[in-house]
Amino acid sequence: xxxxxxxPRTPVRPARKKGVNxxxxxxxxxxxxxxxxxxxxxxxxxxxxxxxxxxxxxxFAFVGGxxxxxxxxxxxxxxxxxxxxxxxxxxxxxxxxYARGPKLRAAFKVxxxxxxAILILLGTLVVFTFDPCPVGQPADLLPSFCAA
Amino acid sequence: MWSxxxxxxTGVAIFFFLLVHILDTALVRVSPEAYNAVIGTxxxxxxxxxxxxxxxxxxxxxxxxxxxxxxxxxxxxxxYQKVMFYVVIALWVITMLGFTPRHLINVFSH
Numbered sequence: 001x002x003x004x005x006x007x008p009r010t011p012v013r014p015a016r017k018k019g020v021n022x023x024x025x026x027x028x029x030x031x032x033x034x035x036x037x038x039x040x041x042x043x044x045x046x047x048x049x050x051x052x053x054x055x056x057x058x059x060f061a062f063v064g065g066x067x068x069x070x071x072x073x074x075x076x077x078x079x080x081x082x083x084x085x086x087x088x089x090x091x092x093x094x095x096x097x098y099a100r101g102p103k104l105r106a107a108f109k110v111x112x113x114x115x116x117a118i119l120i121l122l123g124t125l126v127v128f129t130f131d132p133c134p135v136g137q138p139a140d141l142l143p144s145f146c147a148a
Numbered sequence: 149m150w151s152x153x154x155x156x157x158t159g160v161a162i163f164f165f166l167l168v169h170i171l172d173t174a175l176v177r178v179s180p181e182a183y184n185a186v187i188g189t190x191x192x193x194x195x196x197x198x199x200x201x202x203x204x205x206x207x208x209x210x211x212x213x214x215x216x217x218x219x220x221x222x223x224x225x226x227x228y229q230k231v232m233f234y235v236v237i238a239l240w241v242i243t244m245l246g247f248t249p250r251h252l253i254n255v256f257s258h
Contacts, residue, residue, distance in 0.1 A: 031216075031217050031220065031221075034210075034213045034214075034217065035214070035217065037210075038210045038213070038214065041206060041210070042210070045203060045206070045247075049199070049203070049247075049251055049254070050247070050250060050251075053254055053258065054250065054251055054254030054255075055190055055191055055196065055199060055251070055254055055255060056191050056254050056255065056257075056258035057254075058187050058190070058191075059180075059183070059184050059187060060176060060180035060183045060184055061180075063173070063176050063183070064176075080170065083166055084166065084170075087159070087162065087163035087166055088163075090159045090160075090163065091160070091163055094156065094160065115167060119167060119170045119171075122170065122171075122174055123170045123173070123174065125177075126173065126174045126176065126177045129177065130176055130177060134179070134180070137179065137180050138180070141180035141181065141184065142180065
């Protein structure tokens with residue numbers, strides 16, 4: 001019986017000595033984006049769930065009214081990018097901790113990266129190509145400023 | 149340890165909600181009817197209770213995340229990590245006491 005165990009916390013690969021330390025920048029990113037996201041998400045929840053009639057007031061006209069302003073467009077796009085990358089990096093940490101086997105780990109990481117990349121692209125396009133007053137739609141579903 | 153476990157569980161839950169939430173919001177680009185139909189499901193009593201759980205997870209993850217930053221960067225952070233965990237729980241209770249009644253009134257009175 002000469003089987004040995006690695007010491008606890010032995011990394012899968014030894015840390016690189018040269019080049020960019022991506023793990024360190026990932027660690028810093030989680031903290032910096034985390035602080036910003038507390039402000040952005042608490043503001044988002046307050047505006048959409050606490051002001052006025054809250055969730056029951058949300059409809060197309062509500063979103064159209066908000067995204068008529070570049071302020072809320074940029075607020076939501078900043079939230080989109082920061083939160084997806086923060087969440088994707090967090091999920092990567094969990095895969096590193098719990099997924100066994102190089103193929104399974106790689107498959108999970110590809111899936112995470114693809115979801116994050118596709119949703120960042122989709123969300124950014126939606127916010128900036130959004131038309132609050134689409135033609136041929138019933139006026140009672142549109143923001144009130146569309147009638148003017 | 150429980151703060152660490154809860155941080156992971158709430159993090160995963162928020163991540164999967166975020167994926168769904170971006171997709172449902174993207175429906176504004178399809179048509180007003182499509183968006184209103186899907187957002188209408190967020191306004192039902194069951195989803196209203198789900199939103200309390202979601203906000204609870206977000207508020208915990210936010211406050212505990214700030215605690216992690218203090219543990220990492222504040223010279224006395226490790227010494228007070230346990231006290232700060234109780235502060236996180238207290239702030240969570242206060243925030244949820246402010247949020248939950250108002251949100252449930254919005255959900256159940258419409």
